[in-house]
Every structure is written in C-alpha cells, then in structure tokens.
Amino acid sequence: MAAIFTVDPRSGVPIYLQLIEQVKRGVALGTLAAGEQLPTVKALALELTVNPNTVARAYRDLERDGVIETSPGRGSFVRNNGTASSELRTDVAEPALDNAIRTAKGLGLDSNEVRRLFARALSRWYPGEES
C-alpha cells in the first residue's frame, strides 16, 4: 500500500514544504519503511492534484537531505539508513517546539516564564519523571 499524503494548498505554507514534512514524519514514525518506494512524481501530483514540479522539488530536497534516494528508471525509495530515523524525529519535533516558543515570546513572556511553562508541560506529558 502506497503512502498517503495530504496537502492543504490554501495554507500559507508552500506545498513542497508540506510534502517534505510529511515524508520526514512518515520515516521518523516508521510508517514509511526503509527501502519503501514512493509514488512517482506524476502519480503523486495527480493523486493530490498539485503541480508536478512542486512534487519534484520536494523529492529533490528530500534526496539532498538524505531521506530518500532516486535511481533513474526505478523510482524514489526511502533510504536504508539506521540513524536517520532518530535524527528525523528531532528534525520534525524541533520546528514544533520553535513554534510554541515563538508564540510565547510573541505574547511578551520572558525566558524564565517560558521555562516554567515548559517544565509544567513536561510534567504533564512525562508524568513520574523528574525534570
């Protein structure tokens, strides 16, 4: 079963970035296994009704980042790279944390207040662990 991606073209986030994020997330979570074949550019463009050059751009960037590899004539595959998965998890998680901190900073909180909120959130999500 091929991977299923979704994009929101009306979002302000460029479509190729949405695709990159989803592939990385899929690899990080293991829903895209090492060696798994990705849809061709044309197939994915038609499945999502998005521009083929946009899909190609996402694949190019993913290849540059070592997430996938493309062999001419055969297609694109998730790279067989043992360490990639844990690195990708931080790759996906870090921007989400950045967003949260940007919001807090935008609201005028200083770093001590943010740290206090962060500790509180940590204890909610990792109960029983000392922070």
Place this chain on the structure above:
Amino acid sequence: MNPAPPVIAFDNLTKRYRNFEAVHDLTLHIQAGSICGLLGPNGAGKTTAMKTLLGFLRPTSGSTAVDGAPVTPQTFEYLSYVPETDALFGELTVAQHVELNRLSQPRHDESRAQELLGVFGLDRRKRVRKLSKGQKTALALVLALASKPRVLVLDEPSSGLDPVFQRVVLDLLIDAASEGGTVLFSSHQVGQVERAADHVAIMRGGRLLVYSDVDSLKGQEKIIEATFPSSIPDLNGALRVDAVRRIDHAGNMVRISVRKDDGEIAQRLAPYNPTSIRVVDRNLEDIFLDVVSEKN
C-alpha cells in the same frame, strides 16, 4: 551551449486599441514543463495578452513567441487554445465537432478524444446549442486535448464547470505538464492556480504586477501583527522600507503586509516595545487581493 528558449515568451508587449492600452510592456517567459496561472481582475489584459501570443491580434509594440519564434499556422499542430467564449457551432452535435477536429487537426487522436468525452460524460448525439455552459467548456477542452498538444493556452478553462469537473481539468493540466507540456491558463479562481500552477502571474490594468514561483511567493509574503500596550506609536520611520506592502490599524494592533522579509521588520519594531509580535503565513488569495488593491 545556448539554453533552450522559453516555450512561451512575451517581450515588452504593448497592445493599444485607439486610446485604450489593454496590455502595457508585458515581459513574461514560461519554460517547458511549467504550468503558469494568470490571475487578474476583469479588464486586466489577460485575454488580450493570450490572443496576441497566438497571432490573433497584432502587437502595438514588443513581441511574442512560442518556442522562440512567432506563431504560424503550423504552431497549432502542437499548440491548443481554448478561448474564453466558445468557438463551437450550435447546430452541430458533439460527435460532429469531434469529426471536424479529426479532419482539421493532423495530430488528432481519436481514442484520446473518445476517452475525454467519457471523462466529461458528454452525450455524443447532443447538439451544442442544447449543452450547458459547463458542457460547452468541457467539449472545447476535449477538442483542445485530443491532439495531445505540447503547449496549452487556456482562457478560463473551467468556467461553468462544477467542482468535480474543475478538478478533472486541473488533473488534465497536471498530466500534460508531467509529460513535459507547457501550460498558460487564466482563472478567476485563485485556489486552482494555487494547486496546479508552479508559477503565477498577476496582472492589473494591463500591467504585470507579480510573476513568481508560487511556493517562493508564499514563503516570502507574510503578515506581521504587532500589538502595543495602549496606543500605536508613530512607526512611520521604522516601516518606510520596500518590503512593506500595506499597513492596517485595528485598535492597538497594527497589521503589516510584507514581501521578501527575513525578519527585518520584526527587528525594526522591537525598539517600540510591542507587547506581542506574530508572523502569519499568507495564502495566494491573500497575496492576490493585496497586490491588486495596492495603490500604484
């Protein structure tokens, strides 16, 4: 090695009717494999630009080209054009139109034509005058695509079509581009351009205001919302930079539309001690409305 010429080129094109300038100094190049969406309010010059490209109108000055040369009758063997108002014959049936196309278009592919009729659910026996607006649009598209053209110029290719068939049209354009075809299409629906196009051109009053890669444009255009404790200080000094498109005030908040900003505006606001600064992404519709409503 010379790079390949753009498949579609407008170079300093100006088209004047008596004392009305429909297109002013338009320069726009579209490369092979690209889908360019052309947006603009009515009267922006979209149709005039297309008709001049196709040789139906003579430029007042400047030039247009397909594959680096002016359009000739032979160009239409691999270029298809769908005009804004259909060029169909009311008394002929759908099947007769397909037959006419087969006789007049050397590259007509009958099985492709039949396949496309099926895709749009068109009744072959129906006379064109009995078709709905959307069905006429669909028939014009079937005839245009039956020759598997390498270049497509479409003026409002989905007018009158319901959302399901609008999506079919976009998929046909995407299919053409992924086989290396080049597409220029105008639309009033920003969402279609946002999905299917890799490049967007925005015209107003005969002038090209924006021509950009859609993803880069969305990545650059932001709104910065800054809130201040009581009233908004005089920010004119801080905001007098090229990147600022528009400034709106709402109570103690100021919304600044910026282009090509890399955090400069937010830094310039910091000395005024805003209580909050928020950067908001913008979709193509926001950007379009901003661009066409901008003062000259």
